[in-house]
Amino acid sequence: MNLIEVNSVSFAYTEGVPVLKDVTFSLNEGSVAIIGQNGSGKTTLVKLLKALLKPNTGDIFIKGVNTKETTAAKLAKTVGLVFQNPNDQIFKNKVLDEVMFGPLNIGQSVEEARENAIRALETVSLADKKEENPYDLSLSERKLVSIASILSMNTDIVIFDEPTIAQDWWGKTKIKNIVRDLVDCGKLIITITHDMDFVGECFQRVIVLSRGELLLDGPTREVFSKEDVLRTAYLEPPYVTQLCRAIGYEGVFLSAEEFVKYYESSLPNS
């Protein structure tokens, strides 16, 4: 049984204006990036995966449960969703209370919830801010609070909607490490992002949506090799991939690290 199965799903907010059209894929553990131009249906898709929305046609199964027959609350132990805008998610007036809210809601004891919340805050390097009001923090810190709120529930599936927005280098590095650690723990990580370098560095599989349809689905290197198809979806490969193409390299490089190693090893005296 797949962790997630999406079978021929279509969805429209307004009749006659489809947002997703006949989308099919399945997911298990690992890291998957969902990319596509603004308005391509990415955020709608993850709301469907979280059962915040229900498909008009087709079905979505989360660990075998049809989302039409369950609720977002019942799925909370399995699927965690970090919203794009932390202000849509945060409502408590203390960071620790905010991060404990999820674990308490899925039935953890106060002690257990507190322990998980503090561990999650340590993961995002905000343990020293646990007594502060989230709205006294910067936007990037609030985003990390919203991530901690989901990590504290220890769900099998974690979905991030644009996690690197408003993050500086430190914040991005932190989020990259969180994604890698979660994958190492055997979880399924799904991320919506416009940051192609982040995708190249951290994600094993890429799904490309274009005008509500699934355009590409495959290993990251294979998807980023199809530059012409990506352009039709208003996307471009990571900068290092573009560099390699510009200097005539045949291969698809996904990170600066990978390219530097290859370049140095290809020098005559190496």
Next chain:
Amino acid sequence: MKAVVVENLKYRYPSTERLALDSVNFEVEQGEFIGIIGKNLAGKSTLCEALVGLVPHFYKGAYGGRVVVDGVEVLSSTVSELARHIGIVFQNPFTQITADKLTVYEEVAFGLENFGFDRSEMVDRIDYVLKLLGLYEYKDRNPFELSGGQMQRLAIASIIAMRPSIIVLDEPTSQLDPLGSEEVFRAVQSLSKEGITIIMVEQKMEKIAQYADKIMLMHEGRVIDFGAPEKVFSRPDLETYGVEPPVFTSVAKRLGINDNGTGLYPVTLEQMRRLMISEPHRS
């Protein structure tokens, strides 16, 4: 006349102890495209607010020094007077969109109506900016039915329509897809070429290095460096300020690929390509 003059600007938000801006000095020529970089809490957004007068007219606190934009003293002016000279696009479009207008078209018209432009002038400007930012097909849609990226482009369009002499943009492309970001950078660059001064805070280093004439590096409320992108991004201590250079510069530094004449590292794909296909380039 300089577009922007900032002299010894110091500012502290109410009920805080740390200076958000500390002894900031710089000048910007008319039509220049300035990119501001730095890690979170470096003072970038506060500086933007100080340029448009939100600091100190809306956000109170301790203020010292002098800011002059388009020849107007910020301290002795008002935010609404300053809006005729300098416009700002915020990071989050929800902060900017009025929530009072039912269509994208009306939203762009709002600022122009407030300034009392003729109807024909308004129509020309609205059509121009909606096409410039790829929003014309959505002109009859409710702004809150747009995607996040489309909403951000609407916020930018609303400011560009008013044609201020100076436009400040605070991470305007953070929610846009790659080619959507490219469109915004190109649109902003074309405004700069028309003589409009651009001051843009950005975290996308590859893009800001490609488009800006100068880069301002900020850290803890201070200006650490202000100059050509190649100069600022070639700093050996850049990472101590929490800033990662463009990936091209990062790769070039690790491979020792730089300009033999200046010793500076490439910051754009084209500069890197030229250096890599020419010899000798390794230091």
